[in-house]
Structures are given as C-alpha cells and as structure tokens.
Amino acid sequence: MADPKGFLTTGREVATSRPVAERVKDWNEVYVPGSLLPIVSKQAGRCMDCGIPFCHNGCPLGNLIPEWNDYAYREDWNAAIERLHATNNFPEFTGRLCPAPCESACVLGINQPPVTIKNVEVSIIDKAWESGDVTPQPPERLSGKTVAVIGSGPSGLAAAQQLTRAGHTVVVYERADRIGGLLRYGIPEFKMEKSHINRRVEQMRAEGTKFRTGIEIGRDLDAAKLRRRYDAVVIAAGATVSRDLPVPGRELNGVHYAMEYLPLSNKVQEGDLTNSPITAKDKHVVVIGGGDTGADCVGTAHRQGALSVTQLEIMPRPGDERAEHQPWPTFPMLYKVTSAHEEGGERLYSVSTTHFEGDEDGNVQSLHLVEVEFKDGKIASLEGTERVIPAQLVTLAMGFTGTDQSNGLVEQFGLELDARGNVARDADFATNVPGVYVAGDAGRGQSLIVWAIAEGRSAARAVDGHLSGASDLPAPIRPTDRALVV
C-alpha cells in the first residue's frame, strides 16, 4: 500500500470531458487529451490494498488492481503495464469502454466514492504505448498446430493473441472489411478512436497472427472444410442478430436497426463514405432502447445535426442509489448519464411504442407511444397515456437475440444451440463438435467487452490444452461465471 492515508486525504477525481459545444462538432474521444496523467498517481494512491480485494471479483478478468494501483502511485509505469497485461490483453479497450464493475465492488465504495480504477487502467496502457513499452511478443517455438478463429471482436482477438503467443499458427477470419467486431463498427469513434484497434492489430501481426478480412465462414468458406483444414476452431462470431419491433409501420423508410445506423457512421469516420446514407441531420430522432447501443445512437445523432433526440425505455427509470436487493459489492442497476446524455436529448422511461406513422411516400413521420407499468410480471398499458412524438429517423436498439444463423455457420459445423439461441458449450468452452470452441457473445449472448476478452483468454487455454495436452495459459473464467456482474 503506497499511500496509507491516500483515501483520507484525496477525493475522487475523474478524467475531464471536453465542453459539449466543442465535442459535438467532431468525432474525437470526448475526454481532454492528457487530462488524466497529472492526477492519476494520486488517484491510484486512494487504493487501500484491502486484505480481500473485492475489485478482483468485480472484474471478470481478475485484473490485479491493487498491484497496478501501487505501481501507478509510484509512477513505475513499466511495472504497472507488466501487471496489467498479465490479465488483460487489451486494457486500452476496457479502460475506455468498460462499465467498471470493479469500481462497484471497491471496498472504499462502501462509504466513499470508489477508486477510479478504470481511469488508472487506461492511463497505464496509454503511457505504455507512448513510451514504446508495448512490443510484439512472438512465441519462442512454433507448435506446428493450426487454429482458425472466426470473428475479430474482442473475444476473437484475445483468443488469437493468447494462442499465437503459445506457439500455434492462428488465422482470424472476419466477414467485415476491417478487424475489430463491434469495437470497430458498433462503438462510435467518440467513445473509442479506432486507431487503438489498428495499433493492436499491428502488434498481433508482428507476433504472427494472420488476418483474413471479407470472408464469411459458412457463406464464402464452408465451415466443415475449415474444420478439416485446421487442428482447432474458435467461434467468436458475436451475437449479432438484432431484436425487432414488429408493430404497424415498422416497414416505413427511416426505421432502422441501430446496427444498420451506427456502422455507416463509423464508415464515414474511416473515410469510406463522405456522408452516411442514414443520417439524423435535420430530423427528429427517436432511439428505442435505453442501453449502451441506444446511447451510442444518441451521441451519433447529436453529431450528425439532429433537430431533437428522444430515447425510449420500456423499463422504469433506475434509481440514483443502490437498491436494497443490489447491495455492495454487486454491480447495481443505476441511472447512468453517459457522455451522449450530457450532450442533450430527452429520455422517457416506462413507455412502449404502439406504432409508427408515415407520409404518402412511405417515410416515417411520427411514433405513437403509451405509458406502461409492470403488474404481476406482465407489462400493462396505462389507459389515456397515448402520445405522439415526431420521428423522421427511428433506431431500434433493443438488444440482440443470438448468433447469426443465416450464413450456414451453425448448420455446416452441426453446432447445437442453447435455449437462448447462443452456441452451446461445456465448462471448457467446447461445443458439441470435437475441436470446435466458442468464446464471447456467440456463446454468452450480448454482453460486455471485458467478458469477451475474459472468454477469449479462457477458451484459448482450453484450445491450447486440447492441442498440446496441457496448457500454461491463464483461464480467468468459466462459461457459467457471472462474478459480481449482472
């Protein structure tokens, strides 16, 4: 414990965001560059190095938080990144995007604001990149075994990096034109600039991982043939099927899945398009769904010049404080004000969409909603609460229903699915097909980046054990783990 009085003498201070008026005019990350470094060591010094660090359990990766807090406090950045990389392949992703369940489990959080663990994490890795301390770690020997990884989101990348470093020859197949999964084409630039992915991919290439983009397994390459070509396969294909809203007017122009809307905006930022074919410019925008995906639509619509942005959520507004049934150290459902919400728009809770109305050209113009309440486990509409709101662009951000089955991947491998439509697996991430494993959202259902990385690492250990007879790779989790996270 570096500073025994740190938690008594220093208050919690987080990264400074750029002013709203400035940041909505560009797509760069919302934080003031370099604002963390002057404060981060003192913030890390608030860590109490508890006898039982509950933050370890809060973090699905089991990040060694008190250890790197100590090094960050002493400004020993070299040791800090060594400890951080010991459990997390990509702290620059989680340090920017993780909802930080570790902070909900921080012991200091029982009666004071918790340690800014996520900010310390991102500072350590940013500093490491800046100082040239993140270098390729190619294997000393090759095993002669080959692995195909299907999907290049955080779970596929984590599995590929671990298996490459263990000496196997790994090829990542990705149907999109660029590597990164939802990090690349779901999450907007203002939450994480894509240069962070590019830099990691370069490191992985230098280590020996091979990448094949624009190839959809099941459609462009038969899954069964792939199975024969490689000694093992990791399916990290995500849970990419969007949940629909089958109400009258759904077919109108201007009603889109969030994952039709967001990737186009990211493609503009990549320089592939001048303007997005689906834009919020000069439109009243309604986002249906109150989660992360919905918030990303809100922030994107602000930057595209929407006239108004309204976000609808069928559930009641979460509280500002922990509910009694979500005590410390669990991850509570709290009212969240994301950077996108700071930028404007209105949020309506306990409402349900009944239908959309359009003009004579078939373009959506308005959305009809009704207030709802939960009674005996069922949703009931409240009479007399119907309302109409203007809507020329509607995005559906109501979650995802499971693995994509339209491309033949599931059928050609002969994979069994679980009751929720995800690829079924055993305690070692193995599917019903020998030599075929599954990691991330494809097996878990739509989740978080930190879980995807943890699953990728754990599946890699199982694959390495299958190929080599035993494995020294770490396995932070089992498929059924929920840790302290909902």
Ligand SMILES: Cc1cc2nc3c(=O)[nH]c(=O)nc-3n(C[C@H](O)[C@H](O)[C@H](O)COP(=O)(O)OP(=O)(O)OC[C@H]3O[C@@H](n4cnc5c(N)ncnc54)[C@H](O)[C@@H]3O)c2cc1C
């Ligand atoms: C808009 C949005 C915002 C989010 N924001 C956050 C956030 O802020 N923080 C957070 O923790 N989580 C967030 N999430 C969730 C997080 O992004 C996912 O949980 C995570 O990316 C899952 O990683 P994955 O590797 O399992 O799958 P994915 O990231 O979905 O990657 C799967 C990849 O597989 C590819 N693929 C699929 N089928 C095939 C095939 N047959 N052949 C080849 N390639 C294939 C896909 O193209 C995709 O690139 C967000 C999700 C969305 C949709």
Ligand code: SF4
């Ligand atoms: S990955 Fe997430 S849960 Fe783990 S230490 Fe970082 S912010 Fe916390």
